């Protein structure tokens with residue numbers, strides 16, 4: 001069973017949105033979640049998890065010794081799961097990486113707060129830095145939830161149809177085509193005729209060309225990568 005372990009200063013934020021809908025229903029069946037309070041691994045009377053930055057500057061930095069103890073406790077040597085640190089400096093999360101993670105045994109996720117974590121724990125525990133986008137959140141918890149949600153929905157048996165993930169945005173390097181459902185006419189707008197024609201080959205062709213149009217218009221970066229593959 002896929003196991004997600006989350007190291008955080010705010011375990012009470014979990015499972016949060018992961019406890020409802022697809023992910024929530026599959027919890028305990030296809031995946032498990034355990035959260036760990038980083039402060040439990042701090043020492044001293046004040047149980048400090050952070051300290052002032054070396055070299056000065058604003059904010060606080062999470063202490064490497066506390067984080068290393070937490071990681072070693074949750075994922076001792078031999079634990080095959082990748083250790084991720086949610087970080088705006090990380091490699092942007094992609095559907096490809098999400099698929100790889102979903103094929104593995106689970107993840108160990110460190111959620112940062114304050115200015116982030118001491119660089120040495122990233123090196124010493126070989127943490128993979130993962131970003132969910134080019135903006136700064138106040139902590140890694142929401143980013144961890146985004147990652148776990150994206151992974152869990154791909155686990156076997158979680159989505160209703162086994163193939164419902166294969167036509168989605170990014171799977172073929174394209175954004176997804178537009179969807180329609182009843183009523184046939186909505187505020188004067190009709191469903192494209194092809195989609196109600198019953199001609200599956202024409203529907204597939206239309207969807208592919210719409211996916212290409214949307215990708216070209218909205219995501220020149222994806223379109224540029226898609227072109228060589230297409231040829």
Ligand code: SAM
Nearest residue numbers: 086087088112115116131132136137139140143
């Ligand atoms: N000082 C850091 C910087 O400029 O790169 C930002 C620290 S941020 C206020 C606190 C924590 O939020 C980070 O350690 C990280 O865990 C999380 N975080 C913020 N933005 C994120 C993003 N885009 N992706 C993943 N994690 C993020």
